[in-house]
Amino acid sequence: VAVVLLPAVLAAEAGGQKRFELDAATVGDALRQLPVRNLLFDESGELRRLINVFVDGTDARGGRLLEEPLSAESEVRVVGAVAGGSACAAA
């Protein structure tokens, strides 16, 4: 099984669970099994722009991203992009 690790906000939304062991052939398969999938994907099924995925330490955006194959020993780490410092626009 592959292991998926979530950052704190997503783990809180998953009932406090930050580590998931999943049978998944690809990154997309794994992420779509998570209870927080509607936070990772928008309403048209696209991975949200500021979400990065690392597979065994390598940025999956540099590869096939959601189609990136997983092995039984793969570690998938979901990380929010480094995008701090901007103001939110709730004017």
Added chain:
Amino acid sequence: MLLLASRAMGALLPVGTRKGLFLVRGEGNSWDVEGPLLPGWAVYHAMVDPRDGTLHAATNNPFYGATTHRSTDGGKNWERSEDIGLPEESGLKLNATWHIEPGADSELWLGGDPGVLFRSGDGGTTWEVNRGLLEHPTRERWQPGAGGMCTHSIQLVNGTIYVAISAAGAFRSEDGGETWTPINKNVAAEFMPDPYPEVGQCVHKLLAHPKRPERLWQQNHCGVYRSDDRGENWERLDGNGLPTSFGFPLALDPDDPDVAYVIPEQSQEHHFSAEGRLGVYRTSDGGTSWELVSDGLPERAWVAVLREGFAYDGDGNIYFGTQNGSVWTAPRGGSEWTEAVRDLPPILSVEAAAP
């Protein structure tokens, strides 16, 4: 619109901030803070449903998108909406959730960006987009304001629904949201080539008076307005004691339809308190004249109060939260202000609820 008296037993204020939700409880000079709840989420608006006590929050995160959360145990445990979004054929995506309002029976309404409205019949588990507004024939003439194209005001009065969108204007529905009529006559859009268009006005906040429902008030990008005929006609009210025509928040008195409160800002280019002071301005004559009610408020201040940052309860007590993290309270009339809380994260919204 449901308002509950709160001050007699102390107030409960759900305060939405950029860094989560805080529950502020107390009265007079004694206030406590609980939070942050929902850490990691910017809470654009939160309210306690007076029908069942459920706490609802419009929650947004730059990484994980826009959604809503609800808690039936006072904020200890939260459930996130399971289904919220826009239909793919619309070509639009949900950018933010802005305001949650109780509707008829058990329904809830939710305003969002880009100029959309949702209805929930299951307590906020799932949200169905309102097609009448999504597919409104004037939509191509709408444009986003600085805060996005947000549906921020939802008022339900005697079967009529009002919404206001920045910058699309105000709309009224008499058929439960099937169709929407623009109600922007005499409301200026000075930033447009035609300064009085059918739609495109930048409403900052719209409220209906709970006891005189044909009377509407709005703080607009271009002035303060009142309508006495359900939005058919609007009268511009600024210039009779207000330091500027620009501002975002608005509050009313639940018992006196002639009373309204605004917190003017310097200008559309300078979003801080007008004339370098934190001032609440009150009218007691339907907007014919305005007076400063600021006893207790700082006389030198450059702060901002956002459109969801001003609230009133069923006893007429008024509350607002600032971008620098203070919550101010005053009894009816606003004659004496108390800083209930300070040093919260930037405040996006304040509501008043029964504790």
